[in-house]
Amino acid sequence: MDLARSEVAESRSGKASRSLPGRWRGSAARLGLMALPVAFFGVFFAYPVAAIVARGLKPDGSWRFGRITEVLGQSDIQQVLWFTTWQALASTGLTLLIALPGAYVFARFDFPGKQLLRAVVTVPFVLPTVVVGTAFLALIGRGGLFDELWGVRLDTTVWAILLAHVFFNYAVVVRTVGGLWAQLDPRQEEAARMLGASRARAWRTVTLPALAPAVAAAALMVFLFTFTSFGVVQILGGPAYSTLEVEIYRQTAQLLDLPTAAVLTLVQFAAVGAVLAVHAWTVRRRESALKLVDASATVRRPRGAGQWTLLGFVLVTVALLILLPLGVLVQRSFDGPDGFGFLYYETLRSADGGAFLVPAIDAVGNSLRYAVVATAIAVVIGGLAAAALTRRAGRFVRGFDALLMLPLGVSAVTVGFGFLITLDEPPLDLRASWFLVPLAQALVGVPFVVRTMLPVLRAVDGRLREAAAVLGASPLRAWREVDFPLVRRALLIAAGFAFAVSLGEFGATVFIARPDNPTLPVAVARLLGRAGDLNYGQAMALSTILMAVCAVSLLLLERLRTERTTGEF
Amino acid sequence: MFFVSTTKKTAVHRASVTAVAVGLGLVAVTACSSDSGSKASDSKSVTLVTHDSFNVSKSVLKDFEKTSGYKVRVLEDGDAGQAVNKAILSKGNPQGDVFFGVDNTLLSRALDNDVFEPYEAKGADQVLPQYRLAGGEKGVTPIDSGDICVNYDKKYFADKKLAPPKTLDDLIKPQYKNLLVTENASTSSPGLGFVLGTAAKYGDDGWESYWKKLKANGVKVVDGWEQAYNEEFSGSAGGKKAKGDRPLVVSYASSPPVEVLYAKPQPKEAPTGVATGTCFRQVEYAGLLKGATNEKGGKALLDFMIGKKFQDDMPLQMFVNPVVKAAQTPELFRKFGVTVDKPQTMAPKKIADNREQWVKSWTSLVLK
Numbered sequence: 001m002d003l004a005r006s007e008v009a010e011s012r013s014g015k016a017s018r019s020l021p022g023r024w025r026g027s028a029a030r031l032g033l034m035a036l037p038v039a040f041f042g043v044f045f046a047y048p049v050a051a052i053v054a055r056g057l058k059p060d061g062s063w064r065f066g067r068i069t070e071v072l073g074q075s076d077i078q079q080v081l082w083f084t085t086w087q088a089l090a091s092t093g094l095t096l097l098i099a100l101p102g103a104y105v106f107a108r109f110d111f112p113g114k115q116l117l118r119a120v121v122t123v124p125f126v127l128p129t130v131v132v133g134t135a136f137l138a139l140i141g142r143g144g145l146f147d148e149l150w151g152v153r154l155d156t157t158v159w160a161i162l163l164a165h166v167f168f169n170y171a172v173v174v175r176t177v178g179g180l181w182a183q184l185d186p187r188q189e190e191a192a193r194m195l196g197a198s199r200a201r202a203w204r205t206v207t208l209p210a211l212a213p214a215v216a217a218a219a220l221m222v223f224l225f226t227f228t229s230f231g232v233v234q235i236l237g238g239p240a241y242s243t244l245e246v247e248i249y250r251q252t253a254q255l256l257d258l259p260t261a262a263v264l265t266l267v268q269f270a271a272v273g274a275v276l277a278v279h280a281w282t283v284r285r286r287e288s289a290l291k292l293v294d295a296s297a298t299v300r301r302p303r304g305a306g307q308w309t310l311l312g313f314v315l316v317t318v319a320l321l322i323l324l325p326l327g328v329l330v331q332r333s334f335d336g337p338d339g340f341g342f343l344y345y346e347t348l349r350s351a352d353g354g355a356f357l358v359p360a361i362d363a364v365g366n367s368l369r370y371a372v373v374a375t376a377i378a379v380v381i382g383g384l385a386a387a388a389l390t391r392r393a394g395r396f397v398r399g400f401d402a403l404l405m406l407p408l409g410v411s412a413v414t415v416g417f418g419f420l421i422t423l424d425e426p427p428l429d430l431r432a433s434w435f436l437v438p439l440a441q442a443l444v445g446v447p448f449v450v451r452t453m454l455p456v457l458r459a460v461d462g463r464l465r466e467a468a469a470v471l472g473a474s475p476l477r478a479w480r481e482v483d484f485p486l487v488r489r490a491l492l493i494a495a496g497f498a499f500a501v502s503l504g505e506f507g508a509t510v511f512i513a514r515p516d517n518p519t520l521p522v523a524v525a526r527l528l529g530r531a532g533d534l535n536y537g538q539a540m541a542l543s544t545i546l547m548a549v550c551a552v553s554l555l556l557l558e559r560l561r562t563e564r565t566t567g568e569f
Numbered sequence: 570m571f572f573v574s575t576t577k578k579t580a581v582h583r584a585s586v587t588a589v590a591v592g593l594g595l596v597a598v599t600a601c602s603s604d605s606g607s608k609a610s611d612s613k614s615v616t617l618v619t620h621d622s623f624n625v626s627k628s629v630l631k632d633f634e635k636t637s638g639y640k641v642r643v644l645e646d647g648d649a650g651q652a653v654n655k656a657i658l659s660k661g662n663p664q665g666d667v668f669f670g671v672d673n674t675l676l677s678r679a680l681d682n683d684v685f686e687p688y689e690a691k692g693a694d695q696v697l698p699q700y701r702l703a704g705g706e707k708g709v710t711p712i713d714s715g716d717i718c719v720n721y722d723k724k725y726f727a728d729k730k731l732a733p734p735k736t737l738d739d740l741i742k743p744q745y746k747n748l749l750v751t752e753n754a755s756t757s758s759p760g761l762g763f764v765l766g767t768a769a770k771y772g773d774d775g776w777e778s779y780w781k782k783l784k785a786n787g788v789k790v791v792d793g794w795e796q797a798y799n800e801e802f803s804g805s806a807g808g809k810k811a812k813g814d815r816p817l818v819v820s821y822a823s824s825p826p827v828e829v830l831y832a833k834p835q836p837k838e839a840p841t842g843v844a845t846g847t848c849f850r851q852v853e854y855a856g857l858l859k860g861a862t863n864e865k866g867g868k869a870l871l872d873f874m875i876g877k878k879f880q881d882d883m884p885l886q887m888f889v890n891p892v893v894k895a896a897q898t899p900e901l902f903r904k905f906g907v908t909v910d911k912p913q914t915m916a917p918k919k920i921a922d923n924r925e926q927w928v929k930s931w932t933s934l935v936l937k
Binding site: 130137138142234235239252256332338343417425510522530532534535536537 | 616621622642643644645647648650651654655657658659662664665678753755756790791792793794795796798799800805806807810811812814820821824827828829830831832833834888925933936937
């Protein structure tokens, strides 16, 4: 008795029997939905990146593909490539291992402080890596917790890099997988148990296949993030470890060796493309209509020793891995020269002799303004794209799906330099425009929106839509009444992601920073770049404010969910 | 039948709505960009493109705006290397009128790529001779200088009753084993400056063997200045909190006065000192960008930057030394800082020719 699979069979046969006009209708609507995302990606991603790669490979009007073999033949480039790939795979595996129990606990258990904790685990996402490096050294470095407990020092080892990647990406798994898990109908698993399946078998045959798309999506995003990891690798691993991203940054931003940078960018594309292909291939067979219920119906208090143990394990992991490093930053922000106090926070308000033309505290407002605009762009573009990709797709559409993921796997410096040489003529001279910041941030936000919404959207049973259509609803109305209530939760999770991405985004923001208009991460980096106790303390205080802003924003987003049962269509 | 036709209509309708939306979106984007586009088309404003360490007092900027009648827009474009490379990539169609912050390690590259419109600023004759370009480079103006030097933690050496190192030669002596932390020369500007200083002192053949000895003497390399100074160095405020255990760090000659300036309450003497025989001199230049929309305003801004007001304000904003005769180094620098008499220097052309090869050799020698 395999519910999910029988439904797939049904919808496949349903597709085959659809009339021709119906099929045309579907593709026209899909093209309509895709127009805006395609335009957005074409102008703000594909064109700039293609231009900078072409500048490198075609310096004087003729293509020089010989450069490719030349660069790839270098043994140190091969080493970099190998290290980049295996650390990303290892980081992804470790993150899934540690975070999947967390996803389950956050999805299914009810415990005090859960909402706050869910917001807090997303906080690492917004912190500049240089700050996180600092915090992590307090955990695994000299005189850190591990050192004091067991005499273990992990800094400048690969373990430091892997653990920090788990710290950063824990929330990705908890949010994407947990979001779907919370809405899976537990009665399906119960039905399998009634029919005699063991607990393990019921989980393996019912729940796991249903979760697979979300797990794959999370794994994909974690992989892309860790594959293009930059600061973490440099700070915690030490300069001996170098990733492709670091190499591209050096070749582009420091040496201006565009040919080499172009080849490396193509290599990055190839690697990311291969991963996307694997992902598409594994997921295509798996995504199926599921019975989704409202999340509030599936949550309950843990029961029995096993569940309490699981909850305890997850809470301890979160405390050690996430709360402790964050706590170090908070502690340092209050630890002034004359004991604990608000001295560093007070100095944030003054502009004289500081690192900016404005009081550092103004960065909070700037960050929030950018984040709101970036989130709006990401949700509109990502939402349209997800809606277009929901319908059973042909090869073309799948290619579009991959295109949307690419920004996660391409270095910020490539995109930034691409902007510089493409968006430099009126009417699109955006090089110094504030608008470039939220645009660049939305580029990174869109993949999150798509990946979070897609599993849920695809799980919506098409027959509900058909029923609505038979009853006379227009496609738009059917979407509003059927899909929207089910995906609203996913949409909010996605918006939270996009918001966090924007708050913490650094690469693009640095490119067009105005000294009278800094964002929080830029301000933190700036303060850390100057000697002196007050600057260091202010950097810690601003980091703490950044965490608080992130957590509070996410909590408010969670609160937007009005409780509605899914029963009313 | 009827049912199909209505939905057909809605599909087409929806597609056209989307098309309109795309159009609107692009219009909105261009509208947003036109009012804050990179080129202020009016000649009433002048744009300074620079790196993210640039700083100036608000009052000084206001003063220029009042006397010249131009409004100044500052555009910070990443770190120094990135900003210069972006100026090169967008040459002929620059993002602004004046570029500030190209230092002697990058100057040749910028000049070879023809980024600047030659202009001799009014008052350039006031620049002290040691900052003028010896290599016959034309058309850019020196604005400030700073020295990259090893800093030491005074308390550590006092407690150990050990004399702090003074020169590059001292750093490879056994009594200073495992004490020094420096930055990655391939991504960090002080890290690069320190390597160039050793290349200047020990020559093209000698600097590698010096680094072999330094490595044998336990030099630690971390990614960037922030980590070296705020985490590993035991003498800085951040390093004390992070329990840093390296009493020697590659930083700037101006770091000790800055430690004092940003301490509360201000100590009687700086907690850190400078090993004056380990320094490499950096000079930063500014120039008029080729293709500037407001050339006149750009020239006025360059004249201003070499003038006394800006030069007097600069040290406490960017922690660098002024380059003109009339400018005063602030009391803070005189009281808590040092004068570096004989820093290592190197001609910009020589740096440009060798930099990449040196960084490569250094990387495989020290990091692998």
